[in-house]
Amino acid sequence: xxxxxxxxxxxxxxxxxxxxxxxxxxxxxxxxxxxxxxxxxxxxxxxxxxxxxxxxxxxxxxxxxxxxxxxxxxxxxxxxxxxxxxxxxxxxxxxxxxxxxxxxxxxxxxxxxxxxxxxxxxxxxxxxxxxxxxxxxxxxxxxxxxxxxxxxxxxxxxxxxxxxxxxxxxxxxxxx
Numbered sequence: 554x555x556x557x558x559x560x561x562x563x564x565x566x567x568x569x570x571x572x573x574x575x576x577x578x579x580x581x582x583x584x585x586x587x588x589x590x591x592x593x594x595x596x597x598x599x600x601x602x603x604x605x606x607x608x609x610x611x612x613x614x615x616x617x618x619x620x621x622x623x624x625x626x627x628x629x630x631x632x633x634x635x636x637x638x639x640x641x642x643x644x645x646x647x648x649x650x651x652x653x654x655x656x657x658x659x660x661x662x663x664x665x666x667x668x669x670x671x672x673x674x675x676x677x678x679x680x681x682x683x684x685x686x687x688x689x690x691x692x693x694x695x696x697x698x699x700x701x702x703x704x705x706x707x708x709x710x711x712x713x714x715x716x717x718x719x720x721x722x723x724x725x726x727x728x729x
Contacts, residue, residue: 556729558582559624561590563642563677564632570701571674574667575630577708578696581722585729587628590620592641600647614648621649626661626729633668633677646688655689663725664695673699693728696721 560579562572572591579587595617598604621627632639638646649656664681666674678697685692696718698704709715 556585556625557623558585558587558626558628558729559590559620560587560628561592562630562632563592564639565592565596565641566632567593569632570667570669570705571630571632571665574665574698574701574705575628577705578628578630578663578665578718578722581719582726585625585726588624590617592645595645596641597644597648600644600651605651610648610652614645614652617645618649618652621653621656621658624660626663626725627657628663628665628725630665630667631674631677631681633666633674636676637680638677650688653689657685657689657691659689659691661693661725661728662690663721664690664692665697667698667701667705669701671699673697673701691728694721694724 560575562569562575564571576589595613597611597614631642646656664678666678668674675697678695682692698714704711704714709718
């Protein structure tokens, strides 16, 4: 049986550097196929308990939740906004966690981030590392790419960073 993973960025930017990084990482998989999802296809109203009680779960949220069931693992690269998740990711994450508390279904997860700055989204990675395991996130390994525009031109330019990512991908792929 062929294993298949879902790749997505925690961003709705049409030029998302995190989507570029996650998609690039997926191309390095050898024995696993993948699909790339775009959070723009799952737009939902701002989560609130009142919205949930009055209208139930939005169709887009239900579809995203069902999508997560179809895969054996995930590559997720998180955008960092003011030291935390991008609003669109946090919103879909909050909605889905109300349907299934184990958002990531305890399936293997390669957790990544990048940013234009030198920390490469380190703050959002720290946040996700502490919260995802409580929500079914089986974080196998992580990778952070600093200074995206200096280090990525259709591939990772810096050899040391490329080696680190390749090791992370290998570790992730072995876990699926």
